[in-house]
Amino acid sequence: xxxxxxDTMNIHEYQGKALFKAHGVKVLxxxxxxxxxxxxxxxxxxxxxxxxVKSQIHAGGRGKGNLYCPNTGDLLMEGGVKIAFSREDVxxxxxxxxxxxLVTKQTGEEGKLVxxxxxxxxxxxxxxxxxxxxxxxxxxxxxxxxxxxGGMDIEEVAEETxxxxxxxxxxxxxxxxxYQVRDLGLALGLSGAAHKSFAKMLxxxxxxxxxxxxxxxxxNPLVRTGDDEMVALDAKVSFDENxxxxxxxxxxxxxxxxxxxVEIRAKETGLSYVKLDGNxxxxxxxxxxxxxxxxxxxxxxxxxxxxxxxxxGANEEQVKTAFSIILEDPNVKxxxxxxxxxxxxxxxxxxxxxxxxxxxxxxxxLVVRLAGTNVDEGKAILAASTLNIHPADDxxxxxxxxxxxxxxxx
Amino acid sequence: MGIWIEENAKVLVQGITGxxxxxxxxxxVEYGTNIVGGCTPGKGGQTVELQGKDFPVWxxxxxxIEATDADATVIxxxxxxxxxxxxxxxxxxxxxxxxxxxxxxxEGIPTLDMVKxxxxxxxxxxxxxxxxxxxxxxxxxxxxxxxxxxxPGHIHDKGRSGIVxxxxxxxxxxxxxxxxxxxxxxxxxxxxxxxxxxxxFIECLAAFESDEQTEAIVMIGEIGGxxxxxxxxxxxxxxxxxxxxxxxxxxxxxxxxxxxAGAIISGGKGTAEEKFAAFEAAGIACARDPSExxxxxxxxxxxxxxx
Numbered sequence: 001x002x003x004x005x006x007d008t009m010n011i012h013e014y015q016g017k018a019l020f021k022a023h024g025v026k027v028l029x030x031x032x033x034x035x036x037x038x039x040x041x042x043x044x045x046x047x048x049x050x051x052x053v054k055s056q057i058h059a060g061g062r063g064k065g066n067l068y069c070p071n072t073g074d075l076l077m078e079g080g081v082k083i084a085f086s087r088e089d090v091x092x093x094x095x096x097x098x099x100x101x102l103v104t105k106q107t108g109e110e111g112k113l114v115x116x117x118x119x120x121x122x123x124x125x126x127x128x129x130x131x132x133x134x135x136x137x138x139x140x141x142x143x144x145x146x147x148x149x150g151g152m153d154i155e156e157v158a159e160e161t162x163x164x165x166x167x168x169x170x171x172x173x174x175x176x177x178x179y180q181v182r183d184l185g186l187a188l189g190l191s192g193a194a195h196k197s198f199a200k201m202l203x204x205x206x207x208x209x210x211x212x213x214x215x216x217x218x219x220n221p222l223v224r225t226g227d228d229e230m231v232a233l234d235a236k237v238s239f240d241e242n243x244x245x246x247x248x249x250x251x252x253x254x255x256x257x258x259x260x261x262v263e264i265r266a267k268e269t270g271l272s273y274v275k276l277d278g279n280x281x282x283x284x285x286x287x288x289x290x291x292x293x294x295x296x297x298x299x300x301x302x303x304x305x306x307x308x309x310x311x312x313g314a315n316e317e318q319v320k321t322a323f324s325i326i327l328e329d330p331n332v333k334x335x336x337x338x339x340x341x342x343x344x345x346x347x348x349x350x351x352x353x354x355x356x357x358x359x360x361x362x363x364x365x366l367v368v369r370l371a372g373t374n375v376d377e378g379k380a381i382l383a384a385s386t387l388n389i390h391p392a393d394d395x396x397x398x399x400x401x402x403x404x405x406x407x408x409x410x
Numbered sequence: 411m412g413i414w415i416e417e418n419a420k421v422l423v424q425g426i427t428g429x430x431x432x433x434x435x436x437x438x439v440e441y442g443t444n445i446v447g448g449c450t451p452g453k454g455g456q457t458v459e460l461q462g463k464d465f466p467v468w469x470x471x472x473x474x475i476e477a478t479d480a481d482a483t484v485i486x487x488x489x490x491x492x493x494x495x496x497x498x499x500x501x502x503x504x505x506x507x508x509x510x511x512x513x514x515x516x517e518g519i520p521t522l523d524m525v526k527x528x529x530x531x532x533x534x535x536x537x538x539x540x541x542x543x544x545x546x547x548x549x550x551x552x553x554x555x556x557x558x559x560x561x562p563g564h565i566h567d568k569g570r571s572g573i574v575x576x577x578x579x580x581x582x583x584x585x586x587x588x589x590x591x592x593x594x595x596x597x598x599x600x601x602x603x604x605x606x607x608x609x610x611f612i613e614c615l616a617a618f619e620s621d622e623q624t625e626a627i628v629m630i631g632e633i634g635g636x637x638x639x640x641x642x643x644x645x646x647x648x649x650x651x652x653x654x655x656x657x658x659x660x661x662x663x664x665x666x667x668x669x670x671a672g673a674i675i676s677g678g679k680g681t682a683e684e685k686f687a688a689f690e691a692a693g694i695a696c697a698r699d700p701s702e703x704x705x706x707x708x709x710x711x712x713x714x715x716x717x
Contacts, residue, residue, distance in 0.1 A: 243523075
């Protein structure tokens with residue numbers, strides 16, 4: 001995936017295709033299935049000699065991925081997207097996919113459990129193309145990218161043959177212009193009916209992108225059929241989370257099983273949490289400072305267990321939730337709290353830290369660095385407590401102390 | 411002097427009757443910012459009490475600027491309406507004065523709303539947008555000064571370091587670091603970490619370079635995008651004053667989002683290492699630990715014969 005850089009919400013291919021269909025972007029007939037029986041019925045309904053049986057997960061590289069049994073770890077099947085030539089094929093593939101773990105180069109080693117399947121009619125492919133729409137942060141506009149090299153790893157295309165990746169930035173005041181559509185069609189070597197079909201599809205896609213507040217729409221491959229029709233064979237759609245307030249239907253499209261449970265809970269409390277592999281838990285205010293805190297821990301020989309931003313106006317309750325989320329991670333051997341109080345007062349944070357450590361029966365070393373508004377009161381409150389809290393003067397001091405306390409290098 | 415905002419700049423507050431707007435307007439008045447009133451559609455004619463003094467509220471930015479001849483506005487409007495609030499302010503400043511500074515604090519504005527708003531502002535060259543999703547801009551003065559945003563005023567002091575940063579609390583950290591070596595600030599700007607925003611690093615560097623009060627610059631970046639690399643290359647050619655830099659996110663795992671919308675590495679572009687390398691190639695003195703920004707700045711000042 002190119003350029004997914006926003007807080008975005010991903011949806012499945014089958015949901016993306018339903019959206020395409022609703023907006024007049026041509027897709028093949030297909031059925032969303034959650035059981036082998038569903039898949040067989042879909043095969044009977046579609047009346048297509050050849051069907052594609054496609055694993056539905058929020059990650060790319062499905063075709064080249066492998067399916068494993070979650071219990072034994074045995075390899076069940078190579079390829080998460082299969083072409084079935086018979087009812088028996090459909091049964092075999094659906095059985096190997098559903099309830100099993102698909103590992104692709106985008107999922108990480110642990111892979112993703114597949115609960116959804118899409119069974120789709122086959123079609124006669126004359127050529128495969130690549131097409132994507134996304135927000136270009138440098139140009140501050142929607143960027144359309146297209147290539148004749150469909151079905152390939154587009155980052156490789158961009159790297160090795162950049163002249164084959166055609167780009168058009170849409171002026172937000174003018175919208176997508178006719179000449180831009182024509183130029184892209186010509187760049188892809190399209191003419192006649194295929195060019196007309198492409199133009200209609202691209203206009204519909206741009207309208208969809210804007211109306212649905214997308215962060216990215218990627219079609220790889222987009223195919224030209226033997227009848228010169230342009231059809232979206234794939235649909236990777238993600239939405240801009242900030243626009244959720246004007247899209248009530250997103251709740252139904254969200255697949256919570258694709259998101260980390262603890263990250264969802266953090267989000268619900270207004271915290272931003274990402275689990276990492278280290279053993280030093282961090283609790284920080286501000287995303288930039290939270291990242292810098294992780295960097296400094298590493299600089300002094302430690303490994304951060306998480307990223308956690310309590311935001312600009314955290315209260316005692318949020319601090320407590322933050323601690324409990326950090327402590328759920330069994331790898332955590334110590335915690336570093338780093339707060340630069342602006343609007344947030346250090347005395348309030350200090351009280352929150354004490355309340356949380358008492359309530360949660362904290363038994364790992366805790367280093368607290370406070371700076372900013374009411375810092376002296378905050379430090380006094382921590383010093384007066386009987387809890388085992390190690391104060392730090394600045395970020396470097398805090399990082400060195402926590403690394404030492406858990407027996408690291410610094 | 412400082413950049414863009416003079417110590418006594420006249421400032422309006424959009425969303426002044428809301429909880430956030432009123433709270434921060436009060437803090438700004440307390441700091442010494444010359445707040446001249448605010449704007450909340452439907453609440454024109456009312457007044458808001460800040461620090462024991464009444465301030466007028468207008469229905470529109472056109473009315474507010476006509477009445478006050480304001481130089482700047484700060485936006486605390488909720489995300490669904492913030493994009494339009496930016497455009498209203500830009501339109502009014504452009505039509506009435508031909509210039510103005512729009513500071514947008516709001517976090518969580520839809521990206522496509524910002525695409526539209528930024529294009530709108532760019533069509534009005536006299537208007538400058540700072541943010542969104544940022545702490546704002548502050549020009550500390552002898553007594554108080556102009557604090558336009560949510561930063562804690564009391565950590566600042568008037569001086570000669572210009573600070574520009576993508577992230578809020580890291581800006582405060584940089585301010586504290588300058589103070590630790592007895593240096594104050596000319597102007598501090600948080601440009602915000604959203605994918606699509608107004609004023610960028612290069613414009614800030616250019617303004618600091620031509621500002622007489624500013625003698626050194628602190629630049630704080632974040633992973634994601636290539637604004638830092640472009641700014642570094644530009645600085646190598648155009649900035650004569652010493653620059654000190656830091657980039658947050660060296661340990662962020664690829665593909666994981668880290669709170670800030672912009673802060674994500676995708677396909678190996680925009681890593682901290684890449685940015686540090688660009689800084690170093692441009693002669694920017696880097697701190698690998700923000701707690702060392704002060705000592706690195708001191709060294710740079712000494713090298714330049716300024717200490």
